[in-house]
Amino acid sequence: MNTSRIWKRSILIVIILVFTGCASTGSIHTITPVNAKLADYKTVLLCITSQLPESSGETIQLGSMITDKLHDKGLFEKVLIASGCSGCRADLRLNAKILEAKEVGSRVVNVALTDMNTGANIGSFEAEGKSSSGGATSQVIERAAEQIVGFLGKNM
Numbered sequence: 001m002n003t004s005r006i007w008k009r010s011i012l013i014v015i016i017l018v019f020t021g022c023a024s025t026g027s028i029h030t031i032t033p034v035n036a037k038l039a040d041y042k043t044v045l046l047c048i049t050s051q052l053p054e055s056s057g058e059t060i061q062l063g064s065m066i067t068d069k070l071h072d073k074g075l076f077e078k079v080l081i082a083s084g085c086s087g088c089r090a091d092l093r094l095n096a097k098i099l100e101a102k103e104v105g106s107r108v109v110n111v112a113l114t115d116m117n118t119g120a121n122i123g124s125f126e127a128e129g130k131s132s133s134g135g136a137t138s139q140v141i142e143r144a145a146e147q148i149v150g151f152l153g154k155n156m
Helices: 003-021 056-073 137-154
Strands: 024-032 043-050 078-081 092-099 106-115 121-131
Touching: 024 137, 043 056, 056 078, 056 092, 056 137, 092 137, 106 137, 121 137
Parallel strands: 043 078, 043 092
Antiparallel strands: 024 121, 092 106, 106 121
């Protein structure tokens, strides 16, 4: 095999590894199907927590990313975050709890939706953010936020 052919194959392999090795994805697992039309809710209150030690940065990041993505999609008139809004009135409460990572480069977030007027649970699901290369936590959290907002959008 000549040197030129070896270089071409090596470059091709590197390109393939770059594009497949850094892929970030996510998934949704419905626990309780949403039993209300989310478009009827105008204001959502985000309550972000974590069971992981020393993860306050992750909770702040997840709350910020969900808020930004909800604003970008225009799904609700107002998006409030519980930590900065004591005594806020909202129609819908979104409790998101970051659970233990299933593996390196993965975060699972348990989400429960509650009608704030009746106190009824109107749905729950788990969103997983993944990075196939064990990527940065910020990438994994962003994938989870995308999954959460995508799920909400599908249930409008």
